[in-house]
Amino acid sequence: MTAAAEALRQPTSAQPGSLRANLRLFWLGGLISYRALFNWARPSIYIPTLIGAPTFQILFFAALGSYATGIDAEFFAIGNAVQVSAMSGIYGMTMAIANERWFGTLHALLATPASRWAIFGGRFIPFIANGLLVSVYGFAISWIFLGVELRAEALGVVALGLLATVFSCSAIGAVQGGLSMRLRDGLFGANLLVFLFLLFCGVNIPLEVLPGWMQAVSQVLPFTHGLQAVRAAVDGAGLDQVGGLIAIEFGIGAFYAVLAFGLFSFLERSARQNATLDVR
Amino acid sequence: MDGLRRNARLVWRVWVFTMRSFLASEFFILTAILQPVIFASIAFFLFQAGGDAAGEHTLLWAALGTGMMGVWSTTLFGCGGAIQWHRWEGTLELLVAAPSRYDMVLLGQTLGASTFGFYSIVATIAWGMVLFGMPLNADFPLLLPVALAVAILSLGCLGMLLATSFVLYRHANALSNLLEYPIWIVTGMIVPLAVLPGWLGPISWVLSPTWAMEAIRGSAIGSEPPWLAMVLCVALAVVYYLIARRVLRFVLDKARRDATLALA
Amino acid sequence: MTISPEPTPAIEALDLVRTYRTHTGVIRRRPLNVEAVKGVSFQVRPGELFGLLGPNGAGKTTTIKMLITLLLPTSGTARVMGHDVVNETTEVRKRIGYVFGGDRGLYDRVSALDNLRYFAELYGVDPGEQKQRIAALLDLVGLTGRENEKVEGYSRGMRQRLHVARGLLHDPEVVFLDEPSIGLDPVGARELRGTIRDMVDAGKTVLLTTHYMFEADALCDRIAVINDGRIVALGTGADLKGAVANRTIVEIETFGVAPEAVDALRADPEVIAVNMEERDQSQILLVQSERGTHITPRLLSRLGETRVGKVVGREPTLEDAYVHLIATTSETDGTAARAAAVSV
Numbered sequence: 001m002t003a004a005a006e007a008l009r010q011p012t013s014a015q016p017g018s019l020r021a022n023l024r025l026f027w028l029g030g031l032i033s034y035r036a037l038f039n040w041a042r043p044s045i046y047i048p049t050l051i052g053a054p055t056f057q058i059l060f061f062a063a064l065g066s067y068a069t070g071i072d073a074e075f076f077a078i079g080n081a082v083q084v085s086a087m088s089g090i091y092g093m094t095m096a097i098a099n100e101r102w103f104g105t106l107h108a109l110l111a112t113p114a115s116r117w118a119i120f121g122g123r124f125i126p127f128i129a130n131g132l133l134v135s136v137y138g139f140a141i142s143w144i145f146l147g148v149e150l151r152a153e154a155l156g157v158v159a160l161g162l163l164a165t166v167f168s169c170s171a172i173g174a175v176q177g178g179l180s181m182r183l184r185d186g187l188f189g190a191n192l193l194v195f196l197f198l199l200f201c202g203v204n205i206p207l208e209v210l211p212g213w214m215q216a217v218s219q220v221l222p223f224t225h226g227l228q229a230v231r232a233a234v235d236g237a238g239l240d241q242v243g244g245l246i247a248i249e250f251g252i253g254a255f256y257a258v259l260a261f262g263l264f265s266f267l268e269r270s271a272r273q274n275a276t277l278d279v280r
Numbered sequence: 281m282d283g284l285r286r287n288a289r290l291v292w293r294v295w296v297f298t299m300r301s302f303l304a305s306e307f308f309i310l311t312a313i314l315q316p317v318i319f320a321s322i323a324f325f326l327f328q329a330g331g332d333a334a335g336e337h338t339l340l341w342a343a344l345g346t347g348m349m350g351v352w353s354t355t356l357f358g359c360g361g362a363i364q365w366h367r368w369e370g371t372l373e374l375l376v377a378a379p380s381r382y383d384m385v386l387l388g389q390t391l392g393a394s395t396f397g398f399y400s401i402v403a404t405i406a407w408g409m410v411l412f413g414m415p416l417n418a419d420f421p422l423l424l425p426v427a428l429a430v431a432i433l434s435l436g437c438l439g440m441l442l443a444t445s446f447v448l449y450r451h452a453n454a455l456s457n458l459l460e461y462p463i464w465i466v467t468g469m470i471v472p473l474a475v476l477p478g479w480l481g482p483i484s485w486v487l488s489p490t491w492a493m494e495a496i497r498g499s500a501i502g503s504e505p506p507w508l509a510m511v512l513c514v515a516l517a518v519v520y521y522l523i524a525r526r527v528l529r530f531v532l533d534k535a536r537r538d539a540t541l542a543l544a
Numbered sequence: 545m546t547i548s549p550e551p552t553p554a555i556e557a558l559d560l561v562r563t564y565r566t567h568t569g570v571i572r573r574r575p576l577n578v579e580a581v582k583g584v585s586f587q588v589r590p591g592e593l594f595g596l597l598g599p600n601g602a603g604k605t606t607t608i609k610m611l612i613t614l615l616l617p618t619s620g621t622a623r624v625m626g627h628d629v630v631n632e633t634t635e636v637r638k639r640i641g642y643v644f645g646g647d648r649g650l651y652d653r654v655s656a657l658d659n660l661r662y663f664a665e666l667y668g669v670d671p672g673e674q675k676q677r678i679a680a681l682l683d684l685v686g687l688t689g690r691e692n693e694k695v696e697g698y699s700r701g702m703r704q705r706l707h708v709a710r711g712l713l714h715d716p717e718v719v720f721l722d723e724p725s726i727g728l729d730p731v732g733a734r735e736l737r738g739t740i741r742d743m744v745d746a747g748k749t750v751l752l753t754t755h756y757m758f759e760a761d762a763l764c765d766r767i768a769v770i771n772d773g774r775i776v777a778l779g780t781g782a783d784l785k786g787a788v789a790n791r792t793i794v795e796i797e798t799f800g801v802a803p804e805a806v807d808a809l810r811a812d813p814e815v816i817a818v819n820m821e822e823r824d825q826s827q828i829l830l831v832q833s834e835r836g837t838h839i840t841p842r843l844l845s846r847l848g849e850t851r852v853g854k855v856v857g858r859e860p861t862l863e864d865a866y867v868h869l870i871a872t873t874s875e876t877d878g879t880a881a882r883a884a885a886v887s888v
Binding site: 040042044045048049052053056057059060063064065067068069070071184185187188191192195196198199204205206209210 | 306307310314315318319321322323325326327328329330451453454455457458460461462464465470471472475476
Binding site: 002004005006007008009010011012013014015016017018020021024025028029032033035036037041103104105107108109110111112113114119271272273274275 | 564565609612613614615616633634635637638640642644646648649650651652653654658659661662663665666667668669670671673677680683684710712713714715738739742743745746747748
């Protein structure tokens, strides 16, 4: 027997589906997927796209908003500082899922016994972290250029509000990722979503100004409640006052996350039925 | 004379071809129509909420401004990656080796992109009229087509300059992402330069979108015909074209020397 | 004397059928049922190297996808290591490795090591053993020293080797290889065959699909020839050759042979079959007849005015058996002649 065969004879223990395996897949696997699938993971792209562009977005809407409505620039700065996390959450999650198709790795992935929750759940974490980072950066820009101040006592509540918002935004990004497995151009939908978030959700336009149906739609989208909480917290509101809004935002995120997983399950089942995995 | 006619035909052919390929692209439908319309909605709501902050032609101002923003986006994304796209497709070598002048091909492409961008203005105006009750009138209607023509020309040439400069940067698309908002701000498309910091002024003067916006806006809602703006559009177009040609020659020579014409 | 019981087959397929519903036409879309696999049955013993051989489009990949749980059979059943592929997917997936050929299927933007680490997590390989296991596999496939390079820079041969390493991470009992030598140069292909033999030596069961007949012949213990969604022959290489063993092949080189002349050859009572190979300027007629018949002069006279070049009489090879099988079973009207399946 060759040395190679000898080496292959050494048994390996593998316990897919155990709690330990799932946790490792969730955290470590999530991180590897982030580097493997996120188109912008390189600094040469990351910096212009997730740092450069958001800077100017905040400045643009601060200028436009305050010129058009007379409302203080801070309103628009905060709205956009939070909204810029949408790019990480939505584009990122879309790429994290749709790029499996691009690389042709989906077969290999689905042929493993790994828990689908662990696989896709783990992909959220790096993008949530990324989104938080981009938002924090947005606040920094707002402070430097527009004098938007964040009191130290408010930081905790603002951070919590941000976390809820970034989570729900990533969740809707995951839904978009699932849809893009079947539709031809996933990034089209992702782009559209990001623009729509500028219009709805009280990011640039105060909710009261929007027509009724748009307000209703905003209520079921990410950002709306989390943003309200963040705005209030910047103005000095405490957790007792905005906790409810933050909880609703987490709830909305959970809803979209469950929707996303339902979609993935459906897609996998449908692929086994109809061989749709092979359609590029 | 014959050479000029041949070049003009080449540019025209590429122009038309480029426009047709944009029509088939979902991405450009998004950039030239959906994105401006969404931004127009944002602007309409904001201006309406603010009452008379911007004056009596508020909505038309907003429509033209957001439309022009769309023109810029389309020009930027359509041109920024033009050379890089050819490289990827493997056609750059063929184009450079062909007897026709590559700079004419590039010009046709960039003009096609900026022309296509003008769907944005049509879209935002239509949107404003249908959904926000915007009245449509132009103070100097005969000048409008002229304004549009010089705007297309000046933006197309700026696009050519972008294309030749971006090719040196591997991730041109990332740079394109970066240049959208700043230009919207600096050229005073929707927030008038008057309310922005003074030092932005000189920067805006060398950018043709500033004058293109002035020309179009002036024809529609200006108090006097925008002759200066139109002349400056044309002047800048010529300057951009000449610089772009120089840069292109340098870039292609470098690529031929470094054997990178074919590399993606 | 006690008779030891038959071991449970490692892979068992029973009347597997797979139909696809697609559409034809753009304006008036009519539904179309494509039968990719039309009732495939076979069994693979533990430790066997089994080959599924057939031309492109025969149904090999569809069959393998059903066995590795990626595709549901339209009807029929299959079991891998005793577990049903439809209802016990997790149990099946734990025990199988899946290696496929081609340019895609790896995460290009990260290193080979990261690819292996990720799949080690997907397979739940014990964390304490991961590092050693990955190192041992990299050594096995000859990628040691290059594991930190991004896969996007890998050659086709290196990618294939990485695919193999990935398929073995969790020490599966059964390894499925789907056309693994596609696009490999001869040296790479030979190395791959060596690795496959090592797998079998280590006690694994291997099922290999290929359209390279010589590869199946060189490697496999048994071969199933699949054509047009059905198994048309099953046995060892010797068995398959045996189907043509008592025949003689006369190779006749012709220049512009008319179809009537070929029919005239077929009409000869002692001619079993005539297959034709097209070359640039000529055609090679492969005439099969019972061994021992000196029919060459008769053949030449039947060809009449046709311009003839080289004439060679020889022993049949596995290739002749294969070509003949495929040619006679490619009729799609359902009345295809089936070579006798040789059971073992």
